[in-house]
Amino acid sequence: MIARRNFLRQLGLSATGLLVGSRSWAIAPTTAPRPLRIGVISDLHHMQFGKNEVPRMTAFMDAVLKSSPDFIIQCGDFITQLKQTEGILEQWNRFSGPKYHVLGNHDMDFCDKKTMMQLLGMEQRYYSFDRGGYHFVVMDRNFLKRDDGTLADYASSNWGPLPAPQRSFSDAAQLAWLRDDLAAAKHPVIVFMHQPVFLSDYYDELGNADEILAIFDETNLRAREAGRNNEVTAVFMGHDHDDRHAERNGVHYFIINSASYLYSGKALYYADPLFAFITLHPAGRLTIEGKASTYRDPVPDKIRARYPVKISNYAVGIPKITHR
Structure with missing residues (x-):
């Protein structure tokens, strides 16, 4: 991953200058009577490399129960094996409020999507819902592109051997649904997905991100022309195990850090779990x-110097940009 950081510098982006505390950004206003609070965690990677992450999940859920958010969501790569999942799901289910899942690529390391969805209690692999004056969209970016150009679901690590440009796609049916869903939304839109469509180090593993970004752009243009309040206003993504923020065409994009580790040739684990509200x-x-x-x-000096402290969910020092 270190070599890929050069791509960010070429774009004028930075992942440095991390800040402890709370930050805020301007987004679309709503008519909701009170603030909406969301607990979010990403890339827990339970049992990845044989690491049991129940203690990290427990710490998140302790914070959730203390904070009492309106809902919680995990942004993918939650459980990498079907064995020894009881502790994670028991912790997750301590929260009695609404809970939402995003599928990540490593969730299908040892099974297919249907099996993982059944385990997590997901009725749909992509979906939307309204809450607190906002319209929330959850996407599935877990398709591979075969040599003949057709797409296939991630299943049992079938995506792993493929070159990066053949990974991280969303299917045509989902894109058609996304376009219609956004057009029909009554409120400002917040999107959650696993693999980024923007800001990623994995610039050659963006799949059909351009199609998704075009749908966001078209939705916002039409909303502004019609004077409607259903613009896409923020997108939260995981996968990269880093903290980033930038603005593209009026939309805030955030990459959410892993709860567990930074990957640079090997997993460099954090002492404490990372999550955010x-x-x-x-x-x-x-x-x-x-x-x-x-x-x-x-950890190697070059990593500690660049990432002396890991902060969940945001970075500073990134300039506003208006296009990819």
Whole structure:
């Protein structure tokens, strides 16, 4: 991943300058009577490399129960094996409020989507819902592109051997649904997905991100022309195990850090779990409260110098950009 950081510098982006605390950004206002609070965690990678992440999940859920958000969501790569999942799901289910899942690529390391969805209690692999004056969209980016150009579901690590440009696609049916769903939305839109469509180090693994970004752009253009309040206003993504924010065509894009580790040739685990709470204020502010940690074990100097502290969910020092 270190070599890929050069791509960000070429774009004028930066993943440095991480800040402990709370930050906020202007988003579309709503008529909701009160702020909406969301607990979010991503890339837990339970049992990846044989690591049991129940303690990290427990810490998140302890914070959730103390904070009492309106809902919680995990942004993919939640459970990498079907064995020894009881502790994770038991912790997840401690919260009695609404809970939502996003499928990540490693969730299908040892099974197909249907099996993972059944385990997580997901009725649909992509879906939307309204809450607190906002319209929320959850996407599935877990399709591979075969040599003949057709798409196939991720299943049992079938995506792993493929070159990066053949990974991280969303299917045509989903894109058609997305276009219609956004057009029919009655409120400002917040999107959650696993693999990024923007800001990613994995610039050669964006799949059909351009199609998705075009749908966001078209939706927002039509909303502005019609004077409607259903613009896409923020997109939250995982997968990269890093903290980033930038603005593209009026939309805020965030990459959410892994709860567990940074990957650079090997997994460099954080001493503490990373997660965050997002607050959507009716007047038009999005606030993110992140969580800091250090590395659990010694790490190379070049990594510690660039990432001295890991903060969940946001970065500073990234300029506004208006196109990919």
